[in-house]
Amino acid sequence: DTGVSQDPRHKITKRGQNVTFRCDPISEHNRLYWYRQTLGQGPEFLTYFQNEAQLEKSRLLSDRFSAERPKGSFSTLEIQRTEQGDSAMYLCASSPSTRHPRGRGPYEQYFGPGTRLTVT
Amino acid sequence: LAKTTQPISMDSYEGQEVNITCSHNNIATNDYITWYQQFPSQGPRFIIQGYKTKVTNEVASLFIPADRKSSTLSLPRVSLSDTAVYYCLVGEGGYNKLIFGAGTRLAVHP
Numbered sequence: 001d002t003g004v005s006q007d008p009r010h011k012i013t014k015r016g017q018n019v020t021f022r023c024d025p026i027s028e029h030n031r032l033y034w035y036r037q038t039l040g041q042g043p044e045f046l047t048y049f050q051n052e053a054q055l056e057k058s059r060l061l062s063d064r065f066s067a068e069r070p071k072g073s074f075s076t077l078e079i080q081r082t083e084q085g086d087s088a089m090y091l092c093a094s095s096p097s098t099r100h101p102r103g104r105g106p107y108e109q110y111f112g113p114g115t116r117l118t119v120t
Numbered sequence: 121l122a123k124t125t126q127p128i129s130m131d132s133y134e135g136q137e138v139n140i141t142c143s144h145n146n147i148a149t150n151d152y153i154t155w156y157q158q159f160p161s162q163g164p165r166f167i168i169q170g171y172k173t174k175v176t177n178e179v180a181s182l183f184i185p186a187d188r189k190s191s192t193l194s195l196p197r198v199s200l201s202d203t204a205v206y207y208c209l210v211g212e213g214g215y216n217k218l219i220f221g222a223g224t225r226l227a228v229h230p
Contacts, residue, residue, distance in 0.1 A: 004163070033217065033218075035218075040222070041222060042205075042207055042220025042221055042222055042223050043164065043218070043220050044220070045217040045218065045219065048216075048217060056217065058217075089161075091163050091164075092163075093163065093218075108154070108166045108169065109166070109218060110166070111162075111163025111164050111165065112163050113161075113162055113163055114161070114162070114163050116161070
């Protein structure tokens with residue numbers, strides 16, 4: 001596995017600006033998830049895709065947030081009109097839709113390194 | 121998804137065995153118990169998963185009593201590199217969102 005990659009790793013932006021993050025999942029994985037993590041807390045689910053279809057969105061995902069996975073491969077998460085409260089680590093994860101070939105259970109997700117967003 | 125309760129923090133020393141217990145009183149029949157590890161500035165990493173009794177892999181062991189209302193993650197002979205946050209999650213088998221709590225911050229000292 002080459003692992004899940006995210007770009008950029010760090011982003012500093014001014015309040016009111018738009019930002020876009022990219023996630024490249026493990027190539028054979030057709031499920032892709034986005035989470036947000038603030039300091040001292042566990043990750044919070046935002047949304048997930050099965051191939052190109054967005055199947056679930058958290059109520060945390062306000063109208064300023066939009067996620068896409070146009071070809072069922074990489075995904076983008078865009079935040080419009082950023083606010084200071086958007087400062088967090090944005091994590092992407094992927095998983096296959098069947099049992100992992102190495103025999104682990106059915107409930108494993110592989111996380112990327114995250115994009116740390118700072119809104120000033 | 122079932123709510124979990126685990127200690128906020130634990131301290132240990134190199135070479136000791138560490139046991140982190142998680143309570144999940146409302147676990148459902150279809151729920152699995154999964155533990156993730158997270159180092160600073162990294163995404164969580166899967167450690168181990170089980171449904172009942174004991175599961176062991178190269179990293180840890182997971183003990184689950186018959187009533188499944190709690191579970192214990194056991195890390196043998198910890199080293200400084202095991203300093204991390206450990207999350208206990210329960211949920212039905214399948215590929216869906218994960219619900220994390222605040223986790224247990226383990227600090228391993230020399």
